[in-house]
Amino acid sequence: MSDKRSAGLxxxxxxxxxxxxxxxxxxxxxxxxxxxxxxxxIPKGEYEPDEAPEAAASREFEEELGLPAPEGEWLDLGESRQRNGKLVTVWAIEGSLDPAGITPGTFTMEWPPRSGVQGEFPEIDRVGWFAPDVAAPLLVEGQRVFLERLTERLDGRG
Known part of the structure; x- marks a missing residue:
């Protein structure tokens, strides 16, 4: 199993x-x-054992979207092990932001493969607001459980 951990908002x-x-x-x-x-x-990213997952979730939100996480109550949506073995922890927070205000962080990778050419790409190329049932098939499979947990919490079942 991977010992990589990721946290998000x-x-x-x-x-x-x-x-x-x-x-x-x-x-x-x-x-x-x-x-x-x-x-x-979900905006998220890896963190090291010496960093608190909440701090990582907040940092990654800002790194990926270019905007600070909104103030508010954090709802703990728990953990889920992804197919690649990574353990992801997610919190939900109520807030709003305009997708037009996003300035995504970037990463560098070789593209095309084996070309020797390094390119810089946005971590997230666009964001959108979706109802949970519309978001579910869009999300990577291992993160869909967080939508279910959020819906349960907001409906008073969780």
Missing amino acids: LLYRRTADGGVEVLIGHMGGPLWASREQSAWS
């Missing part, structure tokens, strides 16, 4: 009709460019 907002929407980001870079299904993620 799932931003949610209530809609005028009493529903809920969540903010997720489409993964950047050439590997994800033509994919929609299972190509979106």
Whole structure:
């Protein structure tokens, strides 16, 4: 099993009709460019054992979106082991932000493969607000459980 750990924040907002929407980001870079299904993620990132997961979640939110995490109560949505073995911990926080205000962090990778050419790509190339049932098939499979947990918490079942 991987000992890699990741932490993230799932931003949610209530809609005028009493529903809920969540903010997720489409993964950047050439590997994800033509994919929609299972190509979106909760803003999150890896952290080392000496960093508190809450601090990592807040830091990664700002690194990936270029905006600080909103103030508010953090709802613990627990952990989920991903297919690659990574253990992901997520909190939800109620807030709103305008996707137009996003300035994503970047990463560097060789592209095309074995070309020797290094390219810089956004960690997240776009974000959107979606109802949980619309977001679920977009999210990478291992993160869908967090939508279920958020819905249960907000419905008073969790």
